Amino acid sequence: MSGRKAAMKRARVLYQEQELDITIDDQGQLLTADGQTLNEADVTWLCPVKEPGTIFALGLNYADHVAELSFKEPPKEPLVFIKGSNTLTGHKQPCYRPDNVEFQHYECELVAVIGKEGKNIKREEAMDYIAGYTVCNDFAIRDYLENYYRPNLRVKSRDGLCPIGPWVIDKDDVKDVNNLRLITRVNGEVTQEGNTADMIFDIPFLVEYLSRIMTLKPGDMIATGTPEGVVDMQPGDVVECEIEGVACLQNTIVSEQAFYGDKY
Amino acid sequence: MTDSIVTGMLVCVALNDKAQLAALEPELHEAPYQKPPTQPVLYFKPRNTFNVAGATVAWPEHGEEFVVGASLGLVIGKPTCRVSEAEALDYVAGYTLVHDFSLPETSYYRPDIKGKCLDGSAPVGPVVVPGEQVDNFHRLTLVTTINGEPRSELNMADLQRGAAELLSTISYIMTLNPGDVIATGFRGERVPVKPGDIVESSIEGLLALSNTVGEQP
Numbered sequence: 001m002s003g004r005k006a007a008m009k010r011a012r013v014l015y016q017e018q019e020l021d022i023t024i025d026d027q028g029q030l031l032t033a034d035g036q037t038l039n040e041a042d043v044t045w046l047c048p049v050k051e052p053g054t055i056f057a058l059g060l061n062y063a064d065h066v067a068e069l070s071f072k073e074p075p076k077e078p079l080v081f082i083k084g085s086n087t088l089t090g091h092k093q094p095c096y097r098p099d100n101v102e103f104q105h106y107e108c109e110l111v112a113v114i115g116k117e118g119k120n121i122k123r124e125e126a127m128d129y130i131a132g133y134t135v136c137n138d139f140a141i142r143d144y145l146e147n148y149y150r151p152n153l154r155v156k157s158r159d160g161l162c163p164i165g166p167w168v169i170d171k172d173d174v175k176d177v178n179n180l181r182l183i184t185r186v187n188g189e190v191t192q193e194g195n196t197a198d199m200i201f202d203i204p205f206l207v208e209y210l211s212r213i214m215t216l217k218p219g220d221m222i223a224t225g226t227p228e229g230v231v232d233m234q235p236g237d238v239v240e241c242e243i244e245g246v247a248c249l250q251n252t253i254v255s256e257q258a259f260y261g262d263k264y
Numbered sequence: 265m266t267d268s269i270v271t272g273m274l275v276c277v278a279l280n281d282k283a284q285l286a287a288l289e290p291e292l293h294e295a296p297y298q299k300p301p302t303q304p305v306l307y308f309k310p311r312n313t314f315n316v317a318g319a320t321v322a323w324p325e326h327g328e329e330f331v332v333g334a335s336l337g338l339v340i341g342k343p344t345c346r347v348s349e350a351e352a353l354d355y356v357a358g359y360t361l362v363h364d365f366s367l368p369e370t371s372y373y374r375p376d377i378k379g380k381c382l383d384g385s386a387p388v389g390p391v392v393v394p395g396e397q398v399d400n401f402h403r404l405t406l407v408t409t410i411n412g413e414p415r416s417e418l419n420m421a422d423l424q425r426g427a428a429e430l431l432s433t434i435s436y437i438m439t440l441n442p443g444d445v446i447a448t449g450f451r452g453e454r455v456p457v458k459p460g461d462i463v464e465s466s467i468e469g470l471l472a473l474s475n476t477v478g479e480q481p
Contacts, residue, residue: 054310056377081375082308084273086438119383120325147297148279149375153306159345159439212326214381215312263345 007173009247010132011166012050012090013043021050024167045090048134048165049113053219055083055162056210057109057138059151061225062198078201078209081149083138083223084157091166095251096259097235098141098158104233107138107226108184108241110177110196112203113168114220118211126207129216130171135249136164136223137241139233160259162223163251174245178202181244182227186237194227196243268314269339269360269388271443275434276335276364276450279305279372280424284452296373304430307375309364309386309447315475317390322478323459324382327367330457330477333450334408334465336401336420337362338427339392344440352431355440358392359401361465361473362447368454387475388445398470402426408455408465415455423449 009024015038022038023031030038059079089095097104115131139161144154174180177196184192201209206222233239235255242248257264279285279301285292292300315321324330341357364386367379398404401420408416420426425433427448434446457463457477466472 054312079374080377082310082377082381084275084308084438086273086440144303146301146303147299148301148305148372149307150373151375152303153275153308154303154437157306157308157438159437210377213378214310215383217312260346 008170009167011048012046013038014046015043019046045092045166047088047090048168049219049221051219052085052088052221053114053217055085055087055221055223056080057083057156057223058201058206058225061200062194062227063200064194064198064228075200078206080210081151081156083162084153086159087157087162089160089163091163091249093160093163093251094254094259095137095139095161095163096254096256097233099256101141101143103142105140105142105230106184106233106239106241107140107230108182108192108243109136109138109223109226110180110182110243110246111136111164112222112224114216115218117215117217119215121207121211121216123204123208126204127171129207130203131218132168132170133174133177133246134164134168135241135243135247136162137239137249137251138162138223138226163249165249166247169246180246183242184229185240186231186233191231192227192229194229198227199224267316269392270314270445272441273444274309274314274362274386274388274447275444276307276309276362276447277304277425277430278307278450279452280449281418281452282422282424285424287452304425304433305372306434307380310381312383313381313386315384315387317387317473318475319384319387320476320478321365321384321387322382323480324367325481329368331366331368331454332408332457332463333364333454334406334416334418334473335362335364335447335450336404336406336427336467337388338431338446338448340440340442340444340446342442344431344435347432347435349428349432352428352435353395355431356395357442358394359398359471360388360392360445361406361467361471362445363387363463363465363473363475364447364450366454387473389473390471393470404467404470406465406467408463410455410457410461410463416451416453418449418451
């Protein structure tokens with residue numbers, strides 16, 4: 001064997017009614033812990049973080065997105081909000097558009113997954129606390145914005161509107177997390193392009209900032225915000241959020257009725 | 265805390281005190297709010313905040329002032345997805361109390377992570393009283409004392425939105441599961457505490473949640 005070792009990508013899937021921890025090799029094969037290869041068509045992708053903890057998300061963390069939303073100057077402090085675990089779903093799972101809304105958009109975001117407990121972590125040591133990275137689509141429904149704890153839970157904590165995955169890639173397998181291309185495609189057409197280099201508050205800053213307030217624990221996640229280029233989504237649309245060298249997350253929009261079925 | 269009553273999400277309702285809303289009314293029409301809230305104002309206390317009855321709640325590392333509010337807590341008993349107001353309380357396993365320790369709040373415009381997410385700042389307990397043991401809880405009064413002195417009183421009738429309405433509304437945003445807890449509302453005016461204070465909130469004959477405020481580091 002020569003050359004570099006394969007990147008370690010870890011995912012969780014439902015296979016024959018069992019939740020399995022799997023790895024994905026460089027050929028994209030799905031491998032179980034005992035070496036069995038799974039056919040992707042036979043699995044349901046789950047949130048790749050086994051015991052999801054607190055989900056932090058950033059608003060207005062890309063200079064260009066701030067401009068797009070007509071704020072005059074970049075924020076001096078990060079805008080952090082928390083999302084409920086009810087929002088998590090996996091790759092290729094359906095995401096719904098609520099009835100009677102005017103504007104629902106995707107937000108393609110790099111997610112840092114915490115791997116080690118820590119409080120008052122210094123910026124210089126912050127990366128020691130990161131296990132790996134994944135991608136999420138932090139959907140927003142702008143119709144529901146109100147100026148109280150904005151962005152409020154009605155906008156950002158809805159069932160299944162934070163798909164994440166397909167996998168978590170080990171931190172050491174991402175060369176430069178501060179220089180990753182980010183691309184969103186809707187029905188195959190590129191609608192959003194950016195680079196993590198344009199984040200206003202980078203991951204070490206966010207780890208230091210949050211851990212000064214509270215203890216971070218393994219399974220906590222920090223969704224780092226999205227650049228400019230958000231467009232409205234309709235049922236039937238297929239949205240792909242890709243971060244180069246990390247993952248490409250795909251989901252299809254369905255109606256509220258299709259999503260909730262009997263509970264609608 | 266592994267033994268917290270909350271094993272899932274702790275969702276709290278802010279700005280649900282009628283008197284507070286009335287007092288703030290002019291301000292809520294101005295920037296940055298523009299208009300009063302049309303929906304329940306919700307926030308999370310994340311898992312690092314979960315704590316228990318009897319616990320000492322650490323004094324904030326980066327704060328000069330510390331305040332507490334008390335709320336009735338609805339403990340969810342079964343998956344609760346898009347339920348009507350009429351049936352909402354059938355999904356509640358029982359009632360408990362929630363202490364929300366936080367830094368004083370000066371604005372409701374942005375999520376208050378710095379103020380609300382301090383470690384151990386959300387004691388819940390001491391027990392879950394089954395719903396059938398609670399008679400007409402809409403009229404219950406929650407009294408908070410500091411070192412035995414009554415400092416705050418909240419009657420459930422003082423809430424802008426009651427438990428059933430809140431649970432129904434929230435269940436259309438997020439599916440709730442057993443072990444999730446909803447704190448239905450706090451007195452708008454939170455109570456300042458000092459290191460060493462004993463904070464006890466109680467509903468007479470039903471529940472009493474006591475916590476001690478930690479010493480200044």
